[in-house]
Amino acid sequence: xxxxxxxxxxxxxxxxxxxxxxxxxxxxxxxxxxxxxxxxxxxxxxxxxxxxxxxxxxxxxxxxxxxxxxxxxxxxxxxxxxxxxxxxxxxxxxxxxx
Numbered sequence: 020x021x022x023x024x025x026x027x028x029x030x031x032x033x034x035x036x037x038x039x040x041x042x043x044x045x046x047x048x049x050x051x052x053x054x055x056x057x058x059x060x061x062x063x064x065x066x067x068x069x070x071x072x073x074x075x076x077x078x079x080x081x082x083x084x085x086x087x088x089x090x091x092x093x094x095x096x097x098x099x100x101x102x103x104x105x106x107x108x109x110x111x112x113x114x115x116x117x
Contacts, residue, residue, distance in 0.1 A: 026080035034069035036077050083114050 024038040090107045097104055 023080065028077040028080055030070070030073035030077035032070050034073045036073050079114070083111065086111050086114075 026038070028036055028038045030036050086107050090104065090111065093107070094104055
């Protein structure tokens, strides 16, 4: 997997996402993307799920390291073949393109 843009990623209530990176004691917006949903005819619409999708995507850079930490902590106390550990590992693998 290639490296992703590090956080913080910020989502607005209307579905825009900006990814910021440290740059000489200040934050620089590197990209701004609008999240849209496609309709059945291939057109893009903006609806009530767009802001929720943007929030979920913006949280991704924080969730991946949290899942890795949870896997280590839970894996030390739970059976390695338990359903929660399997879901954590599947989510990590998906995020890493495996």
